[in-house]
Amino acid sequence: MANHKSAIKRARQNEIRRLRNKGTKTRIKSIVKDVRSSVAEASGEETKAKLNTAQSVIDKASKKGVIHKRTASRKISRLTKLANSASA
Numbered sequence: 001m002a003n004h005k006s007a008i009k010r011a012r013q014n015e016i017r018r019l020r021n022k023g024t025k026t027r028i029k030s031i032v033k034d035v036r037s038s039v040a041e042a043s044g045e046e047t048k049a050k051l052n053t054a055q056s057v058i059d060k061a062s063k064k065g066v067i068h069k070r071t072a073s074r075k076i077s078r079l080t081k082l083a084n085s086a087s088a
Contacts, residue, residue, distance in 0.1 A: 021066045024061045024066045025061070025066060028054075028057055028061055028067070031050070031054045032075065032079065034050050034054070035051055036082070038050050044087055048083070051079060051080065051083050059072060059076075
């Protein structure tokens with residue numbers, strides 16, 4: 001455990017940020033799962049709506065630094081590709 005005052009504060013900040021990031025990452029995972037299940041059911045309009053929501057959630061997480069910019073781009077690209085292949 002940290003001994004210095006600044007290290008104790010840093011540990012406290014890290015824990016708060018970890019919990020905040022955990023919630024965002026969980027949201028990303030669940031929305032991606034929703035898009036994939038929607039593609040499997042082959043519901044076109046519903047898939048588009050869920051894909052837009054997923055893109056928004058992933059972009060926001062990237063902007064806040066929860067995930068890397070390129071990771072966000074890759075996730076969005078793969079989901080879009082999946083949705084387009086299902087609708088074609």
